[in-house]
Amino acid sequence: MGTPASTASTVSLLRQRLDETAAALAQADLAGLVSGEAHVQAALAALARTWPISGDRAQLAAELEQLRTSVTRCQRLGASMNDFLRMSLDGIGGEPATHTFRHSA
Amino acid sequence: MGLDVTGQNIANVNTPGYSRRVVDIAAVPPPTRQQAGGGAEVQGIRAQRDRLVERRLGLETSGAERYSTMAEELGMVESALGTGSGSLDTRLNEFFNSLSSLADRPTDAVARQNVLLQASSLANAYNGTASRLQQLGREMDQRVVATVADINGLTDRIARLNGVITSIPDPSASLHAIDEQRELVRQLSELTDVQVTWRSEGGVDVDSASGKALVIAGTAYQLTVPTGGVGGNHSVALQGTDVTASLTGGRLGGLLAVRDTTLPGYLQALDDQAFRLASAVNTAHAAGYDLDGNAGQALFTFSTAPQGSSGAASALQVNAAVAANSRLVAAAGAAAPGDNQNARALAALRDAPLMANGTATLVESWGQFVATAGRDIQGASQERDVRTEIVGQLQSLRDQVSGVSLDEEALNLTKYQRAYEANARMFQAVNDAIQVLFDTIGR
Numbered sequence: 001m002g003t004p005a006s007t008a009s010t011v012s013l014l015r016q017r018l019d020e021t022a023a024a025l026a027q028a029d030l031a032g033l034v035s036g037e038a039h040v041q042a043a044l045a046a047l048a049r050t051w052p053i054s055g056d057r058a059q060l061a062a063e064l065e066q067l068r069t070s071v072t073r074c075q076r077l078g079a080s081m082n083d084f085l086r087m088s089l090d091g092i093g094g095e096p097a098t099h100t101f102r103h104s105a
Numbered sequence: 106m107g108l109d110v111t112g113q114n115i116a117n118v119n120t121p122g123y124s125r126r127v128v129d130i131a132a133v134p135p136p137t138r139q140q141a142g143g144g145a146e147v148q149g150i151r152a153q154r155d156r157l158v159e160r161r162l163g164l165e166t167s168g169a170e171r172y173s174t175m176a177e178e179l180g181m182v183e184s185a186l187g188t189g190s191g192s193l194d195t196r197l198n199e200f201f202n203s204l205s206s207l208a209d210r211p212t213d214a215v216a217r218q219n220v221l222l223q224a225s226s227l228a229n230a231y232n233g234t235a236s237r238l239q240q241l242g243r244e245m246d247q248r249v250v251a252t253v254a255d256i257n258g259l260t261d262r263i264a265r266l267n268g269v270i271t272s273i274p275d276p277s278a279s280l281h282a283i284d285e286q287r288e289l290v291r292q293l294s295e296l297t298d299v300q301v302t303w304r305s306e307g308g309v310d311v312d313s314a315s316g317k318a319l320v321i322a323g324t325a326y327q328l329t330v331p332t333g334g335v336g337g338n339h340s341v342a343l344q345g346t347d348v349t350a351s352l353t354g355g356r357l358g359g360l361l362a363v364r365d366t367t368l369p370g371y372l373q374a375l376d377d378q379a380f381r382l383a384s385a386v387n388t389a390h391a392a393g394y395d396l397d398g399n400a401g402q403a404l405f406t407f408s409t410a411p412q413g414s415s416g417a418a419s420a421l422q423v424n425a426a427v428a429a430n431s432r433l434v435a436a437a438g439a440a441a442p443g444d445n446q447n448a449r450a451l452a453a454l455r456d457a458p459l460m461a462n463g464t465a466t467l468v469e470s471w472g473q474f475v476a477t478a479g480r481d482i483q484g485a486s487q488e489r490d491v492r493t494e495i496v497g498q499l500q501s502l503r504d505q506v507s508g509v510s511l512d513e514e515a516l517n518l519t520k521y522q523r524a525y526e527a528n529a530r531m532f533q534a535v536n537d538a539i540q541v542l543f544d545t546i547g548r
Contacts, residue, residue, distance in 0.1 A: 007542070018535065021528060026494040028501035033524040040531040047538060057546045064539055064548075071535045073491055078529055080165070080495045084502050085522045087157045089515070 006055030007047070011063040014043040018070040025077035159287075162499050163294040163301065167354035169492035170295045174359025175367075175485040178245060182368065183478050185237035187230070194471045196230040197382075199223050201455035207436050208448035212396065217431035221423060224404060228421045231379045235418035238372050245364040246338040252296055252357045253328045253341060256319075259293045260311065264325035267308035271322075279307060298354025314358075315348035335365045367481060372418070374474050379421045380414035381459045382467055383407070389454060393435030393447025401435025401447070402427055 005013075017039045024032030053060065187193065203216070203223040210216045266286040273279040290309065293299055299319065300312040311320040318326055326344055334340030340349045341357070349365070352358050383405035390401040404427055407420040427433045438446025460470035506517040 011542070014535065014538075018532075021531075022494075025528075026498050028498055028505050028521070030505075030520055030524055033521075033528060037524070037527045037531055040528070040535070044531070044534055044538060053542065053545060060542070060546060061548050064542055067535070068539055069487070071532055071539070073494075074528070074532050076491050077494060077498060078525060078532060080161075080498060081502065081521065081525050082529075083161065084158065084499055085518055085525065087161075088506065088518050089522070 005046070005050060006060075007050045007053040008055050008060040008063045010043070010047045010050045011060065011067055014040070014047055015063065015067045015070045017043045018067070018074055022070065022074045022077055025074060025081060028081070158499055158503055160301065162496060163290065163299065164354075165492050165495045165499070166291065166294045167298040167358070169489055169496060170355045171353065171359040171362070172485045172489035172492060174356045175363055176482055176489055178241075178360065178363040179367065179478065179482045179485060181241055182238065182363070182371065183475075183482060185234065185241055186475055186478060187234060187237075191230065191233075193227075193230050193234060194468050196223075196227045197468050197471065198455075200227045201452055204448055204452035204455075207434070208445045208452055211436040211445040211448050212443055214431060217396075217434045217436070220434055221428055221431055224423045225428065227382075228405065228423055231375065231418040231421045235372065235375055235379075238368060238375070239419070242336065242338070242364055242368050242372075245360050245368070249341070249357065249360050249364065250330050250339055252360060253330050256293065256296050256357065257325070257327045259289050259296070260319045260325040260327070263289050263293070263309065263311060264320045264323050267304070267320070268323040270307040271304075273307075276307065283307075294355060296355045297352055297357045313343055313348060313352070314354060315343060315346070315351035317343045317346065317348065319343070336369060338364060371474070371478065373415065375418040376411065376414045376416060378418070378460065378467060378470055378474075380411060380417035383417065383421060385454050385457065385459050386451065389447065389451050390435050392438075392450070394437040394440045394444075395435045396432040396437075396442065398440035398442075399433075402433060404434075 017036070021033065021036035021040060023029070024036050200220075200223040203220045207213075207216045207220050263286055266282055266289070269282045270279045270286065273282070286309065290299070290301055290311070293311065298314040300314075300316075302310045302312070304310060304322070308322070309320070310318065310322070313319050313328075319328075320326070328348075329342045330339040331342055331347075332339055334347075334349060340347050341352060341361075342348060349361060352361055383403075386405055387403040390404045393401045395401060403424050406422055406424045407417060408422050409416060409420045411417040411420060436448035437444035438450070455468070456466055458464055459467055461473070465473060502521070506514055506521065
């Protein structure tokens, strides 16, 4: 049995997964988006398993700041994609996109 | 017809502004309910130009260029702040080091001369930094003027193309002119934020962010650059009205933001620091006595009186009388030769919290200033990168979801929609996790 991963390293892995998802959003890569969701979900589950937090807290804070930047990037790209889908579906008379998530920034 | 269109699309794959043509195929309904459908028919060639997406692309292009310009200009500002032995924090430390040495040897002529040398070096560093920032401001002002000229050139061409497009009776024959105009509008979006309205008879009208028209039909309204704007710079006017403040997007918006807001803010911070330094040093110096037992004079003066603290950095200099006679350096706390109390008091200003409402020393304040400039660049670069990604994303989406039939397009859109929604839930979960972790570690 190996040494348990620190919370900071698990946050770092989650950030990498989000960056992959951001790249899929930026390239409108459908396959990447579909697999990205599962990868992010797995990384989140791994993060939950590191509870209670372990390791250097300053390093964790720095990783969290980077994670926040990554998730903001995903949300911006996601909001743009959502707008595109909504206006396109409205334009061709399809079902309007539902709004389970709205980015307010 | 479908093959012709495909060939045209392939031939123009690298043509700027070219819009992919598609053949619209729609099911022909059966003549009666008892008969089978009538198959499919080609309804015509149209440019695949979703105007709402075009608007969004224009907006993001304009934003990306604004932040790209800001990052570029702020990079030059950061260089102007200086690094290494010539930087202000190094000069401040050298000045305070010379005062510490004077405290060790208060009557030594070399130590006294060194204080004057370092004071002069420090004043020069403030003068030089202020001068470089002001020079950058003037260069940005020239780029504002040049960008306005570029905008006027583009609006002229867009207006001329309006005339061409409306003069061609067959809409499909005007597609090339429309593509050219579309590319010009894209270029215009890079320079400033615009609102585009499609004319029913063909062509476009273009409004500036101020709401005033830049192009109506065949007429272009020129931007002008009267002098007398913020800090003596050129302002930007349209139809006789100053619209400078409303121009926030594109290259022009980025230049104006740095020229009129960020750079003056940096200069003011530099002036504040120079003014506080001079005030604190002069107050301490005046409390001491020179080698001849006379009360100390001001060590620093200003070549021109600052307005408040404005102008202090460029006008800071060593008092000419003291500079000419090192005996006038007031190292003593009493009118007695050999006393070093005032030199120690002056040296102690290195650790005095003179800046940021009494929370930072001069050197710390400079470090914070440089860090602020760095953060401004990083913020602009990140914003530029995301907006550039969004431009690419919208173009990719448009290419990937559009099929020859609306059914295929709807199917593609639905796939993306489901994938997006699933990911959006994950983003929210990540945000929640970030908040919990920050709360736990007390940040």
